Amino acid sequence: MQKLIVGIVSHGHYDYISSNEELIDIGFIENVEIVVKDNLGDSNLAEYCEINNYTYIASESCLGFGENNNSIFRYALESLDASGSDWFIILNPDVEIKKNDFSTLISELNGALGDFYAPNLFKDVSHSIPENSARLFATYKCLFNPFLGKSINKPYLKERLVDKQTIEWASGAFLCIKFCAFQKVGGFDSKYFMYFEDVDLCYRLREHGIPLRFLKNVKAVHKGEYRNRSIFSKHFRWYLSSLFKFLETQRTG
Numbered sequence: 001m002q003k004l005i006v007g008i009v010s011h012g013h014y015d016y017i018s019s020n021e022e023l024i025d026i027g028f029i030e031n032v033e034i035v036v037k038d039n040l041g042d043s044n045l046a047e048y049c050e051i052n053n054y055t056y057i058a059s060e061s062c063l064g065f066g067e068n069n070n071s072i073f074r075y076a077l078e079s080l081d082a083s084g085s086d087w088f089i090i091l092n093p094d095v096e097i098k099k100n101d102f103s104t105l106i107s108e109l110n111g112a113l114g115d116f117y118a119p120n121l122f123k124d125v126s127h128s129i130p131e132n133s134a135r136l137f138a139t140y141k142c143l144f145n146p147f148l149g150k151s152i153n154k155p156y157l158k159e160r161l162v163d164k165q166t167i168e169w170a171s172g173a174f175l176c177i178k179f180c181a182f183q184k185v186g187g188f189d190s191k192y193f194m195y196f197e198d199v200d201l202c203y204r205l206r207e208h209g210i211p212l213r214f215l216k217n218v219k220a221v222h223k224g225e226y227r228n229r230s231i232f233s234k235h236f237r238w239y240l241s242s243l244f245k246f247l248e249t250q251r252t253g
Contacts, residue, residue, distance in 0.1 A: 002110060003086040004032045005179075007072035009065060011039040013093035016223070018048050025099040027053060029106070033080055037068045055080070065172065066188025066197035073187055077179070084180030092173040095121070097220035105176070105218045115181040116202075116210050118170030119218040120158065127219045130158050133171040134214055137203060140247055152243065153199070163216040170212060172198030173222050181210050194235070196242035200249060 006026070010017060017023070017036065027034045034054040038045050041058050049056035057075055059068065069090055076082040087109050097105070097119070105119060121133040132155035142152045156167060175198065185204045188197045202212050 001031050003080070003082060004089055004106065004109070005072070005076045005080060005082055005086065006032065006034045006089040006091055007037065007069055007076075008035070008091050008093050009037045009039060009068040009072070010042070010045060010093050011062075012042070014042050014045045014048070016093040017045065020093075020096055022096055022098050022102075024052050026097070026102045029099075029103070032106075033076075035072050035076065035080075037072050039063060039068060064190070064193035064197070066192055066201075067190050070187040070190070073179070073182060082179050084178065084183065086179050088177050088179055088182055090172060090175040090177070092222065094223040095174050095220055096223070097174075097218075101219055105215070108215055108218060109176060114164075114211065114213050115178040116205055116212045117164075117176040117215050118167065118212055119174050119176070119215045119220050121171060121174060121220055121222045123222065123224065125221055127221075131171070131222050131224070132158075133173065133222065134158055134161065134167045135169055137168045137199065137250065138243065138247065139250070158214075158216070161214050161216060164213045165216075166211045167214050168206070168212070169199045169202035170214070171222070172201070173224075174220055175201075176215075177205075181205060184208055184210070191245060192242050193238065194242065195239045196246045200246050203246070203249065 008017065023034065026032060036045065036049050036054050036056050038056065038058045039062055046056050073088055118134065121131040123129040123131050134156040135153040138152050145152050185208055189200050192200060
């Protein structure tokens, strides 16, 4: 049976992780390993992980989202005997999925024909408010969208998507990818520190013939820490820088 390595990157997210009781139950499922990568060296988080039998890794220096997940990937290969057919589950600390829904995910992945999937994210526990987590790739033309009151990254209408439909990209808050596929493209590109790491990964996998498929019936809640993107914020500058890096990647192929 395939292993599922659940990778969670914490950047001061002790409260989210320690309040996620469903994750504790998920960690007891056979062939599931919870790996927490601590970007800040929180002693409380280290103790909590030890108590709940999560694998804890501390960063020697502060890394971006992509590089931290690449680190978890390498650790799983070297220390957890992960193989190419196993699944790397990229999970944000602010995403919660019930044990029953995670069991559904396992069933879907065990019978999967593809190598790359995105569960269905919602903003509320009753799964009535969908998150715009599935979107189309941005192009240079999309730079004019904000002037028209539109998003640069146009979202899919998820209610119109069918289960396992191919989509262009989905939020890195919750992605499921086989180790062999992640390794094929070299993981996340380290040129992105924040924003568009997930977009770029989906694009490069697609270019290598590995499309992303939407798991409509696997539902989770993304509590979502949406940073200020006013033109005066550092997050806006990071966002804009990453956007142009991605647009250039598309242009040059």
